[in-house]
Amino acid sequence: MVIGNRLKELRESKELSQGDIEKRSGLLRCYISRVENGHTVPAVSTLEKMARALEVPMYRLFHDGQAPTSLRKLKPPKDDEWGSTGGEAVYLSKLCRLLAKMEPNDQKLLLHIAQKVARG
Secondary structure, three states: OOHHHHHHHHHHHOOOOHHHHHHHHOOOHHHHHHHHOOOOOOOHHHHHHHHHHHOOOHHHHOOOOOOOHHHHOOOOOOOOOOOOOHHHHHHHHHHHHHHHHOOHHHHHHHHHHHHHHHHO
16 A cells, blocks of 8 residues: 555545645645655654544554554543643654654663652
8 A cells, every 4th residue: 555545545535635734734735745646755753743634543544444453442532631732742742752762771761760750
């Protein structure tokens, strides 16, 4: 499957224009067009923006149909949960990207420090 085709298919099924996705995601319409036409391959962070703009879970960009069993167990965040919207969501996304770049021992150290600070 070519990701561009899938993104276009999802966008059109929701009757959204590339301009609508531009407004919702902050990505340029010309970039969205390049992705949909297979001229560029988006980064995972860009796919996350597109999934949010399309109001679909990430797996839908790669899988048509029902969620795999392991994903069906996960509950989507509620609107009032920290990190689910706005600046908190941006902060949480940035933190996740940085944690993914760290070595496992460094991740454990950072978690330990965060737990100590949270306790006061």
